Amino acid sequence: MHNIMSDNIVEIDNLSFGFKGRLLHKGINMVFPRGKVVAIMGGSGSGKTTLLRLIGGQLKPNIGEVRVDGEVVHKQSIDGLYQLRRKMGMLFQFGALFTDLSVFENVAFPIREHTNLPESMVRDFVMLKLNAVGLRGAQSLMPTELSGGMARRVALARAVALDPQIIMYDEPFAGLDPISMGVVCNLIRSLNDALGATTIVVTHDVHETFSFVDYVYFVSGGVVVAEGTPDELRKSDMPFVHQFVHGEADGPVPFHYPAPDYKKEMLRGHDA
Amino acid sequence: MLKGLPKALAGLGNRTIEGIWRIGAGARLFFYIWFYLLESFKRPRLIVREIYATGVLSLLIIVVSAFFVGMVLGLQGYNTLQKYGSSEAIGVLVALSLVRELGPVVTALLFAGRAGTAITAEIGLMKATEQLSAMEMMAVSPVARVIAPRFWAGFISMPILAALFSMVGVLGGYFVAVPIIGVDAGAFWSQMQASVDFRDDIVNGIIKSLVFGVVCTLIALFEGYDAPPTAEGVSRATTRTVVNSSLAVLGLDFILTAFMIGA
Ligand SMILES: Nc1ncnc2c1ncn2[C@@H]1O[C@H](COP(=O)(O)OP(=O)(O)OP(=O)(O)O)[C@@H](O)[C@H]1O
Ligand SMILES: [Mg+2]
Numbered sequence: 001m002h003n004i005m006s007d008n009i010v011e012i013d014n015l016s017f018g019f020k021g022r023l024l025h026k027g028i029n030m031v032f033p034r035g036k037v038v039a040i041m042g043g044s045g046s047g048k049t050t051l052l053r054l055i056g057g058q059l060k061p062n063i064g065e066v067r068v069d070g071e072v073v074h075k076q077s078i079d080g081l082y083q084l085r086r087k088m089g090m091l092f093q094f095g096a097l098f099t100d101l102s103v104f105e106n107v108a109f110p111i112r113e114h115t116n117l118p119e120s121m122v123r124d125f126v127m128l129k130l131n132a133v134g135l136r137g138a139q140s141l142m143p144t145e146l147s148g149g150m151a152r153r154v155a156l157a158r159a160v161a162l163d164p165q166i167i168m169y170d171e172p173f174a175g176l177d178p179i180s181m182g183v184v185c186n187l188i189r190s191l192n193d194a195l196g197a198t199t200i201v202v203t204h205d206v207h208e209t210f211s212f213v214d215y216v217y218f219v220s221g222g223v224v225v226a227e228g229t230p231d232e233l234r235k236s237d238m239p240f241v242h243q244f245v246h247g248e249a250d251g252p253v254p255f256h257y258p259a260p261d262y263k264k265e266m267l268r269g270h271d272a
Numbered sequence: 273m274l275k276g277l278p279k280a281l282a283g284l285g286n287r288t289i290e291g292i293w294r295i296g297a298g299a300r301l302f303f304y305i306w307f308y309l310l311e312s313f314k315r316p317r318l319i320v321r322e323i324y325a326t327g328v329l330s331l332l333i334i335v336v337s338a339f340f341v342g343m344v345l346g347l348q349g350y351n352t353l354q355k356y357g358s359s360e361a362i363g364v365l366v367a368l369s370l371v372r373e374l375g376p377v378v379t380a381l382l383f384a385g386r387a388g389t390a391i392t393a394e395i396g397l398m399k400a401t402e403q404l405s406a407m408e409m410m411a412v413s414p415v416a417r418v419i420a421p422r423f424w425a426g427f428i429s430m431p432i433l434a435a436l437f438s439m440v441g442v443l444g445g446y447f448v449a450v451p452i453i454g455v456d457a458g459a460f461w462s463q464m465q466a467s468v469d470f471r472d473d474i475v476n477g478i479i480k481s482l483v484f485g486v487v488c489t490l491i492a493l494f495e496g497y498d499a500p501p502t503a504e505g506v507s508r509a510t511t512r513t514v515v516n517s518s519l520a521v522l523g524l525d526f527i528l529t530a531f532m533i534g535a
Contacts, residue, residue: 056409078413085411096406099398110410113417 009034009198015064026222037199039209042219048202057081089164093171095155097143104139107158129157148175168200185212298494304415305423312420319421326387327429338437342444360459364467366445371477375438380484384517388492392513395496396506430485476532488517
């Protein structure tokens with residue numbers, strides 16, 4: 001049915017998903033071409049993290065499907081799923097470092113689990129990755145001894161430890177100072193190009209993101225509301241894009257989680 | 273009054289379904305642990321580390337409790353036996369109570385409180401901080417890497433701890449009976465040696481502690497793995513570990529004893 005040697009390594013096809021009846025995604029279509037860096041942007045709570053989990057096969061779609069390298073993710077057996085995941089690296093929104101392992105061992109973890117390399121080579125690989133995120137000197141610290149931004153950079157090093165073909169970053173810039181932010185932008189771009197990988201970046205950060213990605217999807221209300229290259233989007237006068245680029249609370253992207261009318265709710269307390 | 277009835281019935285039904293679901297989910301976890309048997313023993317280092325965390329770190333509480341339990345048995349036993357003029361049988365009484373019952377049961381209860389809660393809290397927190405999700409995304413099964421090594425560590429530690437409990441308990445009984453009360457040391461040991469049967473007493477005690485090891489460790493692992501990923505969820509799961517392990521151990525002890533005495 002689908003073309004195995006497709007140019008898109010990840011394809012999301014008419015995907016709908018919801019937790020406990022409340023539909024979060026209502027028919028999402030996205031493609032992620034090989035070798036590109038693609039951003040998914042959208043308001044807080046719009047389901048971006050959930051979308052990454054669907055790509056990784058940790059959640060099953062209600063309708064539609066996600067294909068990775070031509071294979072439908074939710075139809076895989078456990079073994080098949082683990083085979084697919086070995087092609088992926090993911091940076092979790094909150095780092096998710098293993099708290100009982102040191103920084104070095106955290107980055108070494110996927111290497112030790114999936115290869116039989118001698119200790120000296122494991123060491124070289126880990127040092128290479130830690131050096132790239134500027135934390136070679138922190139190798140013997142425990143995760144609790146790191147700041148939030150440092151933990152995130154270690155998690156980034158761990159996500160790319162095995163040089164995956166698909167790299168997913170959930171909010172890589174949260175909690176970084178402007179210098180680290182620039183470094184991480186460059187790192188994401190250069191890792192992608194050096195490995196010939198495909199990168200999916202979930203983020204809020206319009207200006208940083210537009211500076212280095214190839215393509216952007218805007219998600220709101222469970223659907224893709226706008227998409228295009230950064231240049232196209234900057235010129236666009238679509239209200240969604242305009243609101244996002246200029247950081248306005250009023251506009252088509254809702255800032256509030258669905259709720260009853262604010263005024264009515266405040267008044268209700270006084271009537272009682 | 274009748275109006276509340278349907279609600280109460282529905283609540284009861286819900287809780288029953290929930291209970292059965294949890295037993296099923298626990299059994300499934302048990303199955304997965306066996307499924308990953310080979311993979312877990314390929315990494316013996318992990319199991320050794322967990323034996324240290326569950327077994328070795330429980331040693332102190334086990335040894336101290338055992339000594340006190342043994343001393344109390346010595347006192348109570350002597351108090352009763354001397355009325356019948358058979359205070360030399362104190363060694364037998366202490367040894368049999370420990371090997372058959374108190375060794376496996378009290379060890380399991382202490383294990384649930386010391387090691388079980390630690391396991392539940394650790395796994396619950398790993399889940400709450402997405403460490404288990406991260407592992408899954410790295411194509412590493414948390415059951416193989418986190419759950420199974422802890423299970424085998426508990427399985428191996430429990431019988432050893434129970435045997436140690438019985439040994440130290442006998443010493444505690446000896447300490448009270450011989451040096452303090454003045455029972456003849458030769459009678460204490462020789463009667464014990466003559467009356468404690470290997471098959472009926474010691475093997476049965478080991479079987480009990482193996483069963484308790486499986487049950488306590490599995491409950492602790494399951495509660496942690498199943499805990500809602502919040503601080504409150506983890507704290508409740510930890511409480512449930514102690515309550516459910518204790519009930520399971522005491523209930524199973526009755527059933528196992530009935531079989532062993534009947535057989
Ligand atoms: N495990 C869960 N069970 C039930 N609802 C959930 C669960 N995880 C997320 N949600 C809901 O799904 C919605 C989207 O969550 P998600 O984490 O995907 O948002 P996000 O776009 O990543 O937001 P942010 O930018 O704040 O990280 C939220 O409204 C949240 O309430
Ligand atoms: Mg998110």
